[in-house]
Amino acid sequence: MSEWWTYRPEDFLLFSSRVYWRMFELHNAELWPLQVLTLAAGLIILLIAWRGIGARWLALILAMLWLLVGWSFLWNRYATINWAVAYVAPAFAIEGMLLLMIGSLLDALTFHRRGPARGIGYLILAFALAGYPLLSPLQGRSWASSEVFGIAPDPTVIATLGVMLLSRGRLLPVLWPIPVLWCLLSGMTLLTMGEPQASAPLAAVALAAAVWVGTIIRERGSPSPA
Amino acid sequence: MKSWMPTTRRTFLRASLAAAAAAHLPVALHAQQGSPIRRVIPSTREEIPIVGLGTWITFNVGDDRVLRDESAAVIAAFFEAGGRLIDSSPMYGSSQPVVGYGLQKLGRPSTLFSAEKVWTSSSAAGPPQIEQSRRFWGVPKFDLLQVHNLLTWKPHLQMLFQMKASGAVRYVGITTSEGRRHDLLEQIMRSEPIDFVQFSYNVVDREAEARLLPLASERGIAVIVNRPFRQGALTDRLKREKVPEWAAELGASSWAQLMLKFILSHPAVTVAIPATTRVDHVRENLSAAAGPMPDPVMRERISAHAKAL
Secondary structure (H helix, E strand, O other), X not given: OHHHHHOOHHHHOXXXXXXXXXXXXXXXXXXXXXXXXXXXXXXXXXXXXXXXXXXXXXXXXXXXXXXXXXXXXXXXXXXXXXXXHHHHHHHHHHHHHHHHHHHHHOOOOEOOOOOHHHHHHHHHHHXXXXXXXXXXXXXXXXXXXXXXXXXXXXXXXHHHHHHHXXXXXXXXXHHOHHXXXXXXXXXXXXXXXXXXXXXXXXXXXXXXXXXXXXXXXXXXXXXXXX | OOOOOOOOHHHXXXXXXXXXXXXXXXXXXXXXXXXXXXXEEOXXXXXXXXXXXXXXXXXXXXXXXXXXXXXXXXXXXXXXXOOOEEEOOOOOOOHHHHHHHHHHHOXXXXXXXXXXXXXXXXXXXXXXXXXXXXXXXXXXOEEEEEEHHHOOHHHHHHHHHHHHXXXXXXXXXXXXXXXXXXXXXXXXXXXXXXXXXXXXOOOOOOHHXXXXXXXXXXXXXXXXXXXXXXXXXXXXXXXXXXXXHHHHHHOOOOHHHHHHHHHHOOOOOOEEOOEOOOHHHHHHHHHOOOOOOOOHHHHHHHHHHHHHO
8 A cells, every 4th residue: 555655653653742641640540559469470570580480470470461451551541542552452462372371371481591691681670670660750750650560561561571581491482572562662652752761662672682682692502412 | 135014904905815816716804803814615615714723643632531621621712712623533543532522512513614534545444434533523424524645545535525415524625744745636636626635834844835725726625734833843943932023013922823824824725723732822823813914025034034943
């Protein structure tokens, strides 16, 4: 369809920054105090990854949060101001189902990662849990509009990138595309809005992807055990 | 450099009427002070105030009750100041239901001139989309339906002509923005019996003056101007710059008014549709549609001054 090429990213930015950030404020108010539970879930994920025991429970918790964010935030809220999100929300359901199948039902993820992926994985996971809610007040917006893990998409997706760096498993590559694409989409949206926060999802995905690719190259280059 | 002559209400009237007569486009002016000037829709001779209300971005506030009420207040101030035409699109997120919310709060003003668009790549999806839009607005039918950004324009335009023939819509038009595909737009303006055309025109983006505006006059097509402030970029850029003293002669106290007067003073322009989230801005925009308008020399001066800044 020839007409589509005439559109630019700005043409698909349908809302103002004020509307965008108020959306998080309204969503937080509507779901409060669920944030306490989702942050606790985040700490449980961190603990499981650290101890390396209970990987299927980690995947189950993460899968539930992907489904929750996709349904409650993307489908019910964000899609009202951005029709394109109605096509993106099912991707969150797919990622949730993949986590459920690969990580929980098949128990195909383990957490015994070593090397740079381990350190960077924890760093990204900690940033998503503890750093992301601070971005709102640090940029002069209210605490009420903070993006919280398990409630807002960006910290949930970025935390998943951290978890994936910490994990191993033959089916792990299947889990990567949707988080990577979301970070690019969210980063581009914020960039088009002129928001400095665009650097958060873009830097997280760039770092995670670089470390993951580096890990794969290193593992393929190392001699196989006899 | 061209010499500058002060513009009075009388000289503006004379200049506008002369320009309109030259372009065979009647210009109706309200005598009473403060009322927005009206222009004639060539295909029916119906008069319409020259400043309308756009909804792109500004009215896309979702389910946010506070912002919905702010949008409703903007719509109320718009009608209070004498405005009539509100323009929206299915592309604009929640803008359509927000317009409907504002209209409902006002008791559905009878002076409303509803301008909507069809925006889908599927020709079959056009009629149901228009019906959905109508429900969002809560109107019995639209005054104007336009093919948005020339998307799948042939089948949509034929469908809209059929709707007009059956009385389901009063006017048919086509839109583009930001200088996109002016060649195709020109071709459609020459070949199709459209009532309205919509494109971008402002103090900086003046390509439309070369062909589209003269062609609209020649073909008797009403012109809606979108992005009069380049989606707020021009007003943002100029907000720290002092409004020139000579703007007072046009009754303009802000850059927004000066830039609007530049657009509105072109005799081929029927309506400009600035979008805003603020009641004071909608009043300011409507007040730019009254009082003296710049003559051609003054128009050049406004454009040159804005470009230089």
